[in-house]
Amino acid sequence: MDFRLTDEQRLIYNTAREFCEKELIPHEVLLENSGELPRELEFEIRHKAIAVGLHACNMPESVGGGGLDCVSLTLVEKGLTRASSALADCVHRPNKILAACEGDQISHFLQPVMRGEKRECIAMTEPDAGSDLKGMKTRADRDGPDWVINGTKHFITNAQRSQFVIVFAVTGKDETPTGTRKRISCFLVDLDTPGLDVGVGYHQLGHRGETNEILHFNNVRVGSWQMVGGEGEGFKVVTEWLGEGRLTVAAVCQARAERAFEVAVAYAAQRKQFGQPIGKFQGIGFPLADMAIDIRLGDMLLMNTAWRVDQKFPSVAQDCAMAKVWCSEMLGRVADQAIQTCGGMGLMADLPLERIYRDARGERIWEGTSEIQRLIISRELMRENGA
Known part of the structure; x- marks a missing residue:
């Protein structure tokens, strides 16, 4: 190959x-x-x-x-x-959901984003329905030619820096052989729309300069033209977007692990104790070797998954889940060991390690926790074997 x-x-x-x-x-x-x-x-x-x-x-x-x-x-x-x-x-x-814009959505939302004049945020997570998208409670009810949205979304990254939101809401229910199924639809909503309040979010661990907000929808009226795709197609949109989002998280983790490793190796080669670089002592050198192995495996898994996406392999959701689990958990190990390698200096802001260490923790949670990724992987394994 x-x-x-x-x-x-x-x-x-x-x-x-x-x-x-x-x-x-x-x-x-x-x-x-x-x-x-x-x-x-x-x-x-x-x-x-x-x-x-x-x-x-x-x-x-x-x-x-x-x-x-x-x-x-x-x-x-x-x-x-x-x-x-x-x-x-x-x-x-931009979120690739916007590539599906049609009609007036193109001039009002898509084109300004492409020109760099506007940016979007995405509202999917709710206080009582994190990874359980089917537990979504935010509703959009039809009122004549319009839809009226009510509900609350939180953990909305950089809403205060955005001009509109991609929001998912329940627009009805269908009875299926396996029980009642919610129809989830996708809307594009200007953040200055009456009834939409952008509330202050939570103080978070790491990722300084990146905010999260709480969006309250109180009888927010939007036109039918603001729905992306057809009614009830939101879950399909979410599923297609989540795979790419998870692969992006894996790439972020890989990049940060490589940077932390480079800092640790440079420090171990320059810092001397007992007349020689500390990297020559097995207590430092062997963990560096383990970090190098972890990073190489992560890069191969990441790039192979990206290649499989391009080749349109049928199991890319499982592949993206694997890449996110490995790279996010690997980053935590590498960031921790990089600090240990640098000792006291690793804790100081003079090096980027303490920031990378803080920022690393969230990667195992957003875009689906490690547990959710393992659920995706295990379900696909069972499906492949007829269970």
Whole structure:
């Protein structure tokens, strides 16, 4: 099997990596010290990303995006997300749900996003229905030509920096042979719509500069033209989007693990005790070897999964779940050992390790917990064997 990247893929990765090193990482200290991402800095990074072709590189060419395949996009994610999430997110890769926009949705939502004038957030999680999407309670009821939305969504990343929300709501119920099934539909809603309140979210572990908000929908009226796809097709939209989202998390974890490892190896080679670099002592060298193995396995699993997505393998949901489990849990191990390698300095903000360590914990939770990923994998195994 040929694992070599093409010349174009190497260029794509190098462009993203260089952009990260030059335009993102230098601002990490500001972000960590203030806990806030200045709006003018966000716009500055966004315009620079547009200039080099990284903005909306994940979107199809048919809507003005970069049209990257999954392997190339994964390389972009690896290159950019070595930096803090809030900074990497300034290089906007819109939710691909927007590629399904039709009619007035194109001019009102899609095109401004593609021009960098607007950005979206996504509202799926609810206080009483986390990973259980079928337990969703937010409703959208038909009222003449419109829909009226009521309910609460939380953990909405960067809602305060967005202009509209992709929201999922129950629009009815169907009786099936296996019981009652909720019809879940997808809507695009401007965040300044009357009745929609963007509330302050929670104080979170890590990811400084990245906010989460609570959205309260109180008789929020939207037009039928704001529904993406047909009524009841929201669960299909969610399922298609979640796989790619999980692979993105895996790429983020892989990038951060590689950065933490590089810091640890450099420190172990330079720091001397008893007349020699500490990396030559087995107590330091062997854990570094284990980290190298973990990272190599993660990269192979990540890139193989991206390749399988491009090849349209039938079991990519299982593949993406495997990649997310391994890479997110591997990042936790590597970040922890990198700090141990650097000793007291690993705990200091002079190195990026303590930030990477803090940020790593959330990766095993969002986009589906490790337990949910294992459930997906085990169910597919049973399905393949007729159970």
